[in-house]
Amino acid sequence: MQEMKVTVDVVLFTIRARALHALLVRRGVPPFAGQYAIPGGFVRREESLDEAAKRELYEETSVRDVYLEQLYTFGEPHRDPRSRVITAAYYALIGSERLDLMAGADAAEARWFPTQELPKLAFDHRKIVDYALERLRNKLEYTTVGFQLLPEKFTLTELQEVYEAILGKKLDKRNFRRKIGLLRILKPLRERRETGRKPAQLFRFAAERFVKLKEKGILFPF
Amino acid sequence: MQEMKVTVDVVLFTIRARALHALLVRRGVPPFAGQYAIPGGFVRREESLDEAAKRELYEETSVRDVYLEQLYTFGEPHRDPRSRVITAAYYALIGSERLDLMAGADAAEARWFPTQELPKLAFDHRKIVDYALERLRNKLEYTTVGFQLLPEKFTLTELQEVYEAILGKKLDKRNFRRKIGLLRILKPLRERRETGRKPAQLFRFAAERFVKLKEKGILFPF
DNA sequence: CCAAAAGTGTTAGGAGTACACCCATGG
DNA sequence: CCATGGGTGTACTCCTAACACTTTTGG
Numbered sequence: 001m002q003e004m005k006v007t008v009d010v011v012l013f014t015i016r017a018r019a020l021h022a023l024l025v026r027r028g029v030p031p032f033a034g035q036y037a038i039p040g041g042f043v044r045r046e047e048s049l050d051e052a053a054k055r056e057l058y059e060e061t062s063v064r065d066v067y068l069e070q071l072y073t074f075g076e077p078h079r080d081p082r083s084r085v086i087t088a089a090y091y092a093l094i095g096s097e098r099l100d101l102m103a104g105a106d107a108a109e110a111r112w113f114p115t116q117e118l119p120k121l122a123f124d125h126r127k128i129v130d131y132a133l134e135r136l137r138n139k140l141e142y143t144t145v146g147f148q149l150l151p152e153k154f155t156l157t158e159l160q161e162v163y164e165a166i167l168g169k170k171l172d173k174r175n176f177r178r179k180i181g182l183l184r185i186l187k188p189l190r191e192r193r194e195t196g197r198k199p200a201q202l203f204r205f206a207a208e209r210f211v212k213l214k215e216k217g218i219l220f221p222f
Numbered sequence: 223m224q225e226m227k228v229t230v231d232v233v234l235f236t237i238r239a240r241a242l243h244a245l246l247v248r249r250g251v252p253p254f255a256g257q258y259a260i261p262g263g264f265v266r267r268e269e270s271l272d273e274a275a276k277r278e279l280y281e282e283t284s285v286r287d288v289y290l291e292q293l294y295t296f297g298e299p300h301r302d303p304r305s306r307v308i309t310a311a312y313y314a315l316i317g318s319e320r321l322d323l324m325a326g327a328d329a330a331e332a333r334w335f336p337t338q339e340l341p342k343l344a345f346d347h348r349k350i351v352d353y354a355l356e357r358l359r360n361k362l363e364y365t366t367v368g369f370q371l372l373p374e375k376f377t378l379t380e381l382q383e384v385y386e387a388i389l390g391k392k393l394d395k396r397n398f399r400r401k402i403g404l405l406r407i408l409k410p411l412r413e414r415r416e417t418g419r420k421p422a423q424l425f426r427f428a429a430e431r432f433v434k435l436k437e438k439g440i441l442f443p444f
Numbered sequence: 445c446c447a448a449a450a451g452t453g454t455t456a457g458g459a460g461t462a463c464a465c466c467c468a469t470g471g
Numbered sequence: 472c473c474a475t476g477g478g479t480g481t482a483c484t485c486c487t488a489a490c491a492c493t494t495t496t497g498g
Binding site for chain 1 (some may be wrong): 459460461462463467468469470471
């Protein structure tokens, strides 16, 4: 019944250059000094775990209002060599258009790494990132988390690229569009993206409709 | 960075009389004295969260070797009126044939309640049970957790009753049997259950095959 | 011979997958 | 007029869901 230290750690994902990236910060102090770790810190006495995760993310990346979800709680006795630390791990998603918000970041050495090329991580953080990747891949197929990685306005090709980056495989363009269309969760805008070539139709996520879909058990079958 | 109390709480499920039941213990001391709660207790310094969950379950129900899975971690600042307590919630499944093991239970006032008729629960335990029910329903459809609620040898009707109890709806007998058959995860035994009427074929779960199925992404489509 | 649960196939509709060409634009 | 990415439809297969009767046994 002894008390223990409790932290939250957050795996922040985004899409850059058509690849899924995770944000890592370089540790300045032992243990694991010089190694990369996922952002996180101690839970305060008067805040919930969710609040702590939001606060830590804001303090270390100056990012707010992201999709945030609790992942799993890791509590092996010696996962931190200094003392017993229980960590509630979270993952978060941010649209690539909001990356510039990172400018004022507190943590001097924060960097995006492609999830395919992660460096050696401190503590058991590799396990946490792997778990987050697995959860993200699963949730992509039956929820709308994918939209959290896009700006408010996006093209169908951009949406497909999010799915391809996370699932790690090419999808058929026509099948992808038909299935998304059947879900009726996208609202076409009166705008097009001027991109050098043929302009592409822009859409936004129409979340209102999704509630009804969930009740009917209609999902994302990729 | 202050330290906090950390507990594990476990929702133990079983099937009785074709209905899903949860095990609750009556609290003898304040707060919430006299009310029912789910079994749980403090995590010790040198044990992992999983180990703590197994130990608490054993101490309060004298049950071992059950299916056990971490659910979610609840950490609202005032969920325990006495002090800050973080709880890693688990759920566990036990086959109905092992209920007699409960005889030597430590907790004097442990009782099974149908999940449809739960009493008022202490702390935020109602939220925990609801979350466990949701997880169980979801996992039933794409994993083999359902078998954990059955004895080693069971009939197809018994298996179907597990699915019906948890999903809360009747399933078509022929469709159910065809789908289970296609998965090829059941081994028919050279035994039948003599049950007064026409004897039913007994099966056991052939877990070996399931590994391969998971790799292929073949699931339980009910 | 009656009651009770076990066991068994077919059909129609919907979803998934594979696949190739034309279109609009800027340079 | 060419290069680039945007946009579109069909055919086949497979899974799902709906549906009713016969069999075996004990009493």
